[in-house]
Amino acid sequence: MTAAAPEHVGLVLVPDAMADDRAARHREHAARYTEPHRARRSAGIKHPVADFLFTYYALSPGKLERWHPGAGAVLTGAAAVERAAWKDHRSLDAAERDALGLSADEPAVTADVAGFLDRRSATVAFVRRLLGATASRPGQFGCFGLHEWAMVYRQDPDERRHEELPLRLSGEQTDAVVEAHRIRCSHIDAFRFFTPEATGRNELRPTRRTQPDLEQPGCLHATMDLYKWAFTLLPLVSSDLVLAALDLAADVREVDMRASPYDLSGHDLTPIRIETPAGKAEYVAAQRGFADRGAVLRRRLLAVLDRVTAA
Structure with a gap:
């Protein structure tokens, strides 16, 4: 079970064991695409269908293999330490830690929603408009x-x-x-x-x-x-x-x-x-x-x- 934070905080704590399991399952799923792609690239073999997913689309195999729980999810322990330096992530402040019952020195990281929206406001607005218009x-x-x-x-x-x-x-x-x-x-x-x-x-x-x-x-x-x-x-x-x-x-x-x-x-x-x-x-x-x-x-x-x- 995940532990929900008070509504005004909007954060949810993901237990370490759950985070480890979800990250492992994610890597296994992503490997269906990344491992064959790396093998072909190493052998100099082109595939007109599968290569498109990495040559036309700009997400690298390594980044695809990274697990992200999404906005509002809070990770602690080793997962938090690893992500602390990642782009568009931030450590929780004291009030957020208190709301989740976390100690002041426990690593705790979540997606930096405000920072992302500030840095990429034009992209977010375009994607939202495009998806909404298409769906209509x-x-x-x-x-x-x-x-x-x-x-x-x-x-x-x-x-x-x-x-x-x-x-x-x-x-x-x-x-x-x-x-x-x-x-x-x-x-x-x-x-x-x-x-x-x-x-x-x-x-x-x-x-x-x-x-x-x-x-x-x-x-x-x-x-x-x-x-x-x-x-x-x-x-x-x-x-x-x-x-x-x-x-x-x-x-x-x-x-x-x-x-x-x-x-x-x-x-x-x-x-x-x-x-x-x-x-x-x-x-x-x-x-x-x-x-x-x-x-x-x-x-x-x-x-x-x-x-x-x-x-």
Whole structure:
């Protein structure tokens, strides 16, 4: 059981044994991603799906393995000593120690909510606005993952982002798929990789400034980005939430690439042939499932933001 502090303090003491157990379970979960990534990196092996989680997203394996209990949680003992020098953490003051029944000399550390909000106020405001706006919109499920196709449209093979991967179809057939479909990509971080020839085919012009106005919950990239927003808010959010978002991002990334124009048979991944009716149906079914999972995590992130920013 955790010991709740008086309401005006807003702190909860996490017993040492519980903290040790949760930290160990966190490291075990994170290792599913970090250990294979380190092994591939050491061997000089690239993986077009899994590497994305560390090359596109900026949380290092070491930082992913750090356990954070979230805003308001108080750690003591060795865990507190370790975290005392960590960024965005602080030691409890005398009044807080008294409220929790801690001695004056006992190490006790919690996330520095006020310091984080002061230092990163613009980021917090942007994330809150973006997540809230996205959650308020219905999902759109007619893109069929064509953003990946638009990234290679009429492109020289030597200039492709994944030059080591062959295309499933010929270059001419791949271009024909793009030309046969309506493209309405709403996500800036997909759109910015479109080839110049494909840019003009997109019905929207997403920018960083308009991101909160366009992002919608059916978008696979918006769903993957829940992982980015979760770790961006560390240590105010818990590592449990970060790993839940990472699990979802990993699943989405696999479907994203299976629906792409690339041949991933060398990585034991079967294609989702979005150029066919059956492939479109398979893609949309996965997309809807991801949107449902993403909605839960988006609500959890917004709840954390609401709690820590409440006056």
